[in-house]
Amino acid sequence: MAERHISTTALARLIGKESKELFVLLTSGGWIVKVDNHWQLTEKGKFEGGIYVNHPKFGEYIAWPESIQHHHLLTLLPEAPLSATNLAHKWDIPARLVNLLLAEKGLIRRYVRGWHLTERGKKVGGQQQEAESGVPFVTWPETLLDDPELITALLQIVGDEHVSTQPTMDGHRVNNAMQRRIDNWLYLxxxxxxxxxxxxxxxxxxxxxxxxxxxxxxxxxxxxxxxxxxxxxxxxxxxxxxxxxxxxxxxxxxxxxxxxxxxxxxxxxxxxxxxxxxxx
Structure with missing residues (x-):
């Protein structure tokens, strides 16, 4: 029996990752390339088992054999550029709050939908990306996790005891961690x-x-x-x-x-x- 093929989005779901992270990895690995706003297989992608599938409703898309989930390239995903969702998991705050924090620090700016990288964001290693839907987003190197300014801001957002005597991000004085979280949320x-x-x-x-x-x-x-x-x-x-x-x-x-x-x-x-x- 021929092996079943699944879409890139389904593959990402199978391995428990964000689809946009997988698209970034497959692009950097030379398996796919975007041409005229459409994803195309490279020779490397075809060699690894990628095929084109035509769907009566969704049109043509790239599909992969299910066994590709065990390919060594996919083990690099944790080290791939970090999305807002990745940062949210590591920082234990909502992903949508991550982007507001990065915007407040001048690393990204809001677009009609999604986010655009700023010059300051480029200097710390941010990379402009585009989701399959066309919505722009930004990925980051792991070195961003060690940025002292962001670490201080995160302590503020979660109401950590290390900042309990400091004003909030907008200068207000608060009485407890709960008030600190709320004040900083309202500010962001x-x-x-x-x-x-x-x-x-x-x-x-x-x-x-x-x-x-x-x-x-x-x-x-x-x-x-x-x-x-x-x-x-x-x-x-x-x-x-x-x-x-x-x-x-x-x-x-x-x-x-x-x-x-x-x-x-x-x-x-x-x-x-x-x-x-x-x-x-």
Missing amino acids: TRTIHARDYRLQWDADSATADFYLPELALCVECWADQLGQEQNRAAVISDELEKHQLYKKYKVAYIEFRDENIHQVDDMLAREMLRRGVAIY
């Missing part, structure tokens, strides 16, 4: 926000941890204050009072607790989208 996504914002209603008032004026949205952080009973009691009292006032005066708010500190990106992006603002 270019969301206008106020810190310790005072709301006043006749004789009542409250101070929101963060306030997003474009959405009239408050963001509250209920962090466990190091397990100290006195602090915990104060937090609970403040929380109950704010809930009552927000309900009384119909204030929109979203709140975070210790257990969802790692969901800041998803929760805030989703809440803002509900209110008509798309971050990504």
Whole structure:
């Protein structure tokens, strides 16, 4: 029985990699080349078993024998240029936040869709790439992982204790790692926000941890204050009072607790989208 052939995208999925990483590797390995915006096999690619397949819906594409997954070239993928997804896994932050961080450091700039490399990005080894869909993206050498400026920024984003006494990326002062994560997320996504914002209603008032004026949205952080009973009691009292006032005066708010500190990106992006603002 003839061996089954699969597309490059299916091959990437089979070996647990991003398809755009595999396209980059096969191009650098001399197996495929892009001509007039279409992928073509080189003689080397044909030698390694690549063929053209015609699909009634998707047209012509390159396919590979399934056994190619064991080829020594594919073992180089971990050392191939790092995509935003690779960096996200290594840095333990969302991939879409990686690109915002790299943009904030001047290494890339946003395009209509995707990202373009800047001159500064070229100097640190960034390479401009293009996905099969035509969307531009950038890959990076592993030396980027050792960049001290990026390391410092990452400590800020994850709220590491080593930066607990420092201001956030936009200069705000915060009280805990949760507030640090939220403040830095708002800064990286270019969301206008106020810190310790005072709301006043006749004789009542409250101070929101963060306030997003474009959405009239408050963001509250209920962090466990190091397990100290006195602090915990104060937090609970403040929380109950704010809930009552927000309900009384119909204030929109979203709140975070210790257990969802790692969901800041998803929760805030989703809440803002509900209110008509798309971050990504």
